[in-house]
Amino acid sequence: MSKLRDVAERAQVAVSTVSAALNGTRPVAAATKRRIEQAAAELGYRPNLLARGLQSKRTRILALLFPAPRSGFGLTEMQFATGAAEAASELGYHLLLSPENADPIEELRHLTGLGLVDGVLLMEVGLDDERPEFLSAAGVAFSMIGRTREPGSIDYADIDFAATARDAVAHVAGLGHRKLAFFNLSTDTYAAQYGPAIRAEIEFAGAARAAGIDYVDDFRPGSAEEGRQAFEELVAAHPDVTALAVMDDHAAVGVIAAVAARGWRIPEDLTLLLVLSSARVAEMFHPRLTTLEPPSAELGRLGARMLIDRLRGDAPPQQRLVPCRLVIGDSSAPPREGRTV
Amino acid sequence: MSKLRDVAERAQVAVSTVSAALNGTRPVAAATKRRIEQAAAELGYRPNLLARGLQSKRTRILALLFPAPRSGFGLTEMQFATGAAEAASELGYHLLLSPENADPIEELRHLTGLGLVDGVLLMEVGLDDERPEFLSAAGVAFSMIGRTREPGSIDYADIDFAATARDAVAHVAGLGHRKLAFFNLSTDTYAAQYGPAIRAEIEFAGAARAAGIDYVDDFRPGSAEEGRQAFEELVAAHPDVTALAVMDDHAAVGVIAAVAARGWRIPEDLTLLLVLSSARVAEMFHPRLTTLEPPSAELGRLGARMLIDRLRGDAPPQQRLVPCRLVIGDSSAPPREGRTV
DNA sequence: ATGAAAGCGCTAACAC
DNA sequence: GTGTTAGCGCTTTCAT
Numbered sequence: 139m140s141k142l143r144d145v146a147e148r149a150q151v152a153v154s155t156v157s158a159a160l161n162g163t164r165p166v167a168a169a170t171k172r173r174i175e176q177a178a179a180e181l182g183y184r185p186n187l188l189a190r191g192l193q194s195k196r197t198r199i200l201a202l203l204f205p206a207p208r209s210g211f212g213l214t215e216m217q218f219a220t221g222a223a224e225a226a227s228e229l230g231y232h233l234l235l236s237p238e239n240a241d242p243i244e245e246l247r248h249l250t251g252l253g254l255v256d257g258v259l260l261m262e263v264g265l266d267d268e269r270p271e272f273l274s275a276a277g278v279a280f281s282m283i284g285r286t287r288e289p290g291s292i293d294y295a296d297i298d299f300a301a302t303a304r305d306a307v308a309h310v311a312g313l314g315h316r317k318l319a320f321f322n323l324s325t326d327t328y329a330a331q332y333g334p335a336i337r338a339e340i341e342f343a344g345a346a347r348a349a350g351i352d353y354v355d356d357f358r359p360g361s362a363e364e365g366r367q368a369f370e371e372l373v374a375a376h377p378d379v380t381a382l383a384v385m386d387d388h389a390a391v392g393v394i395a396a397v398a399a400r401g402w403r404i405p406e407d408l409t410l411l412l413v414l415s416s417a418r419v420a421e422m423f424h425p426r427l428t429t430l431e432p433p434s435a436e437l438g439r440l441g442a443r444m445l446i447d448r449l450r451g452d453a454p455p456q457q458r459l460v461p462c463r464l465v466i467g468d469s470s471a472p473p474r475e476g477r478t479v
Numbered sequence: 480m481s482k483l484r485d486v487a488e489r490a491q492v493a494v495s496t497v498s499a500a501l502n503g504t505r506p507v508a509a510a511t512k513r514r515i516e517q518a519a520a521e522l523g524y525r526p527n528l529l530a531r532g533l534q535s536k537r538t539r540i541l542a543l544l545f546p547a548p549r550s551g552f553g554l555t556e557m558q559f560a561t562g563a564a565e566a567a568s569e570l571g572y573h574l575l576l577s578p579e580n581a582d583p584i585e586e587l588r589h590l591t592g593l594g595l596v597d598g599v600l601l602m603e604v605g606l607d608d609e610r611p612e613f614l615s616a617a618g619v620a621f622s623m624i625g626r627t628r629e630p631g632s633i634d635y636a637d638i639d640f641a642a643t644a645r646d647a648v649a650h651v652a653g654l655g656h657r658k659l660a661f662f663n664l665s666t667d668t669y670a671a672q673y674g675p676a677i678r679a680e681i682e683f684a685g686a687a688r689a690a691g692i693d694y695v696d697d698f699r700p701g702s703a704e705e706g707r708q709a710f711e712e713l714v715a716a717h718p719d720v721t722a723l724a725v726m727d728d729h730a731a732v733g734v735i736a737a738v739a740a741r742g743w744r745i746p747e748d749l750t751l752l753l754v755l756s757s758a759r760v761a762e763m764f765h766p767r768l769t770t771l772e773p774p775s776a777e778l779g780r781l782g783a784r785m786l787i788d789r790l791r792g793d794a795p796p797q798q799r800l801v802p803c804r805l806v807i808g809d810s811s812a813p814p815r816e817g818r819t820v
Numbered sequence: 821a822t823g824a825a826a827g828c829g830c831t832a833a834c835a836c
Numbered sequence: 837g838t839g840t841t842a843g844c845g846c847t848t849t850c851a852t
Contacts (some may be wrong), residue, residue: 142846157847157848158821161847164822188595202576216557236568253529391764499832529829534844
């Protein structure tokens, strides 16, 4: 690989001039600059990132802290990663995929001590996550996909649950439904204070209230079987429910089976919405489900961009909320009068 | 961050001794070594990877070349990445997620010119992929997940299509089926010479022949609608088919709808297998489909390990084939006598 | 506007 | 077994 000195020799100038010309660090005569650029092109010169980083203390590498795949892990998480990698790449940065082990704080301490990364991108941020605090204290730049309970003035990109719930409720209310039920993520996930589970539950209740339609929640099925069961309980307790929003896609499988088992049909007898699941998953169902698709790639992109802005010292920390996209499928329709339980 | 010199001062030795003690590069007296280790621990010393890499020409960073998400992109690709990242991490390496743009070769030239990575991990390798050749010529270490038509003596980990097909055929033949049909990936994917599409088609035909059961292929539905259609055509032309293996999960959705539309049931009237789709996707179906689940994370792991072995100069290039795992669901059963078309 | 030279933190000869 | 020293390729003063 040719180096700065080779370019300097070929262009008949000093290395520092080449460095300046290529980085725009200081004024260089137009003619000189052209000579240098040509020499660099001819030699196929590529700056050595290690040497540059060693000197400048900036590697232009970002780390994406990747949690150990939990169940229910899927496209969404992957899209965070690819979105972030793309945005980083466009801005001249690289993305390191850093799997998180049992002790995330120790992992962070290790990773940031290496001098390898300029900043850290956190995903799967819990409401009481301790990582942000650690990073702040350590003086490491970071941004989050998701957010803690009280994120304060920190860079983050998260789903706009309020808008998402509003859109979902408006959709079913607009179809004429008067009573909506909500199935959250599994009990375990909810108990673990997983942000989306908590926030979606709050916002759906609020949106239903604001729209003036009846609302039931308190169901947290995490599997097909639990979904089936929850649906039976729901119908028994609230036979007048005509629309249902489900967070967990396995639970949705159970709901659909239960609906079919009682001879009901979707969407005639029940409007079914999948919340926070990708359209690709929704297409696996028959009929194709109406979905509130999370803007995963966009969040990944935003997270990376924010972090890079922070490193460049540009603006103050940003907080960005992006709503899910309502993708209307074949599972929503006006309620049918006189459905028999 | 404390550096080598700080440790040296605190332990009252020369920097080179510290380096040697910490890296085991040359013999160090036990007592000295202990002093050094203690000093390092007290200072929370972390080696600067950039400095080390600049000097040693080895960064212990691997790049995973990540193709632009095509449709049908999902869990599998993500598991390559996480598997590779985990394996790398366990062996003291880091994994850079490098999104590929329109010109993969140029991308590679750029990436490898930076001096940032020791080697490259290729995924989504096409039968006529030009990247391996480029990397070989450039003298860059690499390994592949998947393989070209004639990979030769190159490190790769791929699905064992022969074993997978054999297992699938054995499963349906064992249930008593006498005629199996095969739906490949979409026509486009097949035309693009996507390895799995080509190899699976060949091996299923071969396995059926070897097992002595009748076999039909030549269907390549890439969507639910195409799946429905293909199934209708299949039944019209081959009413005696009782088992079907499908590669594309959207096509499977169409097949299931078509089966239901004619009043048939799975598995009573048709045994349905999903090939190369994750068990998580198979669970989205009702009934839960029998699946041949690709060993994605394992392939990612193997790919990373092979590459690291290569970098360490240990063994000769390895070729590893891993069969899919047969996960038996509720969609396979013995054929029913006297099914009416 | 350009050049010379001093490191960034580490490894690896080479001496002793 | 341990110390001294010369770089790795780059950025960045400081001269000129």
